[in-house]
Amino acid sequence: MSLINDAFYVEQKKIIENFRGRDDTLNLIILPGISRTGTSVIFQCLNSMPKFLPRMPVVLLGTPPTEHNLFRVANWIVSKHLGVESLNPGSIEDHYKSDILIGELPNKPLDKNIKREMDDFIGVLKWQRVKVLKEPMGLYALQTWIDNYKCFKNAKYIWTRRDSLSQAKSMVRLKVPQVNTMYRGTLTVKKAMKIGIEHDKILAKIMPQVNHIEVWLEDLLNDTGNTFNRISKFLGVRVNRGAFDRKKVY
Numbered sequence: 001m002s003l004i005n006d007a008f009y010v011e012q013k014k015i016i017e018n019f020r021g022r023d024d025t026l027n028l029i030i031l032p033g034i035s036r037t038g039t040s041v042i043f044q045c046l047n048s049m050p051k052f053l054p055r056m057p058v059v060l061l062g063t064p065p066t067e068h069n070l071f072r073v074a075n076w077i078v079s080k081h082l083g084v085e086s087l088n089p090g091s092i093e094d095h096y097k098s099d100i101l102i103g104e105l106p107n108k109p110l111d112k113n114i115k116r117e118m119d120d121f122i123g124v125l126k127w128q129r130v131k132v133l134k135e136p137m138g139l140y141a142l143q144t145w146i147d148n149y150k151c152f153k154n155a156k157y158i159w160t161r162r163d164s165l166s167q168a169k170s171m172v173r174l175k176v177p178q179v180n181t182m183y184r185g186t187l188t189v190k191k192a193m194k195i196g197i198e199h200d201k202i203l204a205k206i207m208p209q210v211n212h213i214e215v216w217l218e219d220l221l222n223d224t225g226n227t228f229n230r231i232s233k234f235l236g237v238r239v240n241r242g243a244f245d246r247k248k249v250y
Helices: 003-007 010-017 039-046 069-082 112-128 139-148 164-175 189-209 217-222 224-235
Strands: 029-031 132-134 156-161 211-216
Touching: 029 039, 039 132, 039 156, 069 112, 069 139, 112 139, 139 189, 156 189, 156 217, 156 224, 164 189, 211 217, 211 224, 217 224
Parallel strands: 029 132, 029 156, 156 211
Antiparallel strands: none
């Protein structure tokens, strides 16, 4: 079943049908960085607001609200088709498309149903006029997007990175906040660090194919002015750093 059918009412589906398909004119900015590297902070600055508050529930339904839910769903469908596994398969985290994905960079041809899901999401981007995309577990599907859609091939990418140990500790703090969480005993700092390093290696293979800059979280925190100037110069627009919130970085 199409992710559009799952997420929208029938009348909204009819609207999206008019926009479905590839579009080479979409001018996207994509934040492909893995979890806990500052993607949310930069996303909020690019949108000039502390958080994205949709006027309609069809606009953004992600968790957190900086992520487009349909992008997450599409990435999840593509990744699972390619053979990527969940850290906790069958869990509620897996069910809600928010689990940690693990595996090597996949290489498998698409079938027509998967391609249809991707085309539907491109239609959503056109309809909603989305400019900025991020989804930390989207790295496994990213090569497929680039290979199939010029708007992803031609997008500008801000690749956020972070010291691997700091990223791992932050991931554990995020995923293991309570004694009863399903990640307790499953996700240790050592394991999170190993996963994070593998995820970063995957992006390191993909990023040379596209127009991108690297932004280290440590530079964003310690050399904020120059780092935002680099981002502004790369994008060709002045980025609003007023939304930058250090308290959200841990």
